[in-house]
Amino acid sequence: MNIDGPVLVATDLSARSDRAIDRALSLGAAWGKPVEVIHVVDPGEARQDHDALEAAVRAVLPDPAADVRILLPEGSAPAKIAEAGQGAALIVTGVARTHSLGDYFLGTAVDYVVRHADTPVLVVKQRPHAPYARLLIASDLSDCSRAALITAVRLFPAAHVRLVHAYHVPYEAWLDSEEGHTQLLCEVERDVAQFLSHPDISTALRGRIEIDLRFGSTDGAIRRSLAEDRPDLVVLGTHGKSALAHAVIGRTAEALLSWVPVDTLMVRATR
Structure with missing residues (x-):
C-alpha cells in the first residue's frame, strides 16, 4: 500500500x-x-x-x-x-x-x-454524505485480517472500530453443553486478545476497538452486526485462513457485494 x-x-x-x-x-x-x-x-x-x-x-x-x-x-x-x-x-x-x-x-x-x-x-454503494464514522471489521484472526484492521484505521483514523469475529462449536456433543460453550468462548476471547497483542497494533488502537464475538457463521455474524450497529463501512481482509477469504475472493464475490448494503473495503494481504 x-x-x-x-x-x-x-x-x-x-x-x-x-x-x-x-x-x-x-x-x-x-x-x-x-x-x-x-x-x-x-x-x-x-x-x-x-x-x-x-x-x-x-x-x-x-x-x-x-x-x-x-x-x-x-x-x-x-x-x-x-x-x-x-x-x-x-x-x-x-x-x-x-x-x-x-x-x-x-x-x-x-x-x-x-x-x-x-x-x-x-x-x-451508498451516496456519500459524511466521512466514514463506524467501521465493521470482519476478522478470522488471521494475519491478513489484522492487516485489514490496521489499514482501515490508518485510512479512517477518526472512525469507531468494531471487530466482529464468528466462532463455532467444534463438536456436536458440545451443542447442548453450556459448560462446553463457556469454555469455548473463553478460548476464543484468549485468541482475540492474542490477535490484538501484535506489536503492529498500538495500545491506543487496542483501547478503541469494540470486540463483537458472534456464535455461528461469518456470513451470519456480519448480517447481525450490520443490523445492530449500522456501520457505514465494512472491512474485509482477503487471503485469510478461513471462509472469510472465500467470501470475498472468487465466485461468491458477487453475492457478497449484492447483499452488503454499505460500502465495503477489501484489503489484500501482501506477501
Whole structure:
C-alpha cells in the first residue's frame, strides 16, 4: 500500500459510477491527495479522439473543471485498473446493478483487481454524505485480517472500530453443553486478545476497538452486526485462513457485494 499515492477511481461513464466518484473526490480532499479518474477503453470499439474521451469523463464529474488526472488506457478493464492502482493509496469503484459489458466489478473482476493490486479496494454503494464514522471489521484472526484492521484505521483514523469475529462449536456433543460453550468462548476471547497483542497494533488502537464475538457463521455474524450497529463501512481482509477469504475472493464475490448494503473495503494481504 502506497499511503502517499493518489486516490484512483474507476468509471464506465454511467450514472452508477457517480457515488464512487463523489466518494473518491471527498477522500482526496480530506487526505490532501490527488485524484485520478480511470476509464478503460474497449479495444473492440471504434477508436475515438482522446480529447473527446477526456471530455466525456469530465462530463460525469460533479465539476468538469475539477483538478483531477484523467487516465484512458485501452484494454481489459480489470487488468488496466489493477495496473494503474499499483501506485495508488486506494482504488475506488462502484457496483453495477445489472449485467452488461460494463459490469467489470462483479464476480471474477473483483477477484482480479483485489488479487493483482497491492492496494485496498473500496466498493461504494451508498451516496456519500459524511466521512466514514463506524467501521465493521470482519476478522478470522488471521494475519491478513489484522492487516485489514490496521489499514482501515490508518485510512479512517477518526472512525469507531468494531471487530466482529464468528466462532463455532467444534463438536456436536458440545451443542447442548453450556459448560462446553463457556469454555469455548473463553478460548476464543484468549485468541482475540492474542490477535490484538501484535506489536503492529498500538495500545491506543487496542483501547478503541469494540470486540463483537458472534456464535455461528461469518456470513451470519456480519448480517447481525450490520443490523445492530449500522456501520457505514465494512472491512474485509482477503487471503485469510478461513471462509472469510472465500467470501470475498472468487465466485461468491458477487453475492457478497449484492447483499452488503454499505460500502465495503477489501484489503489484500501482501506477501
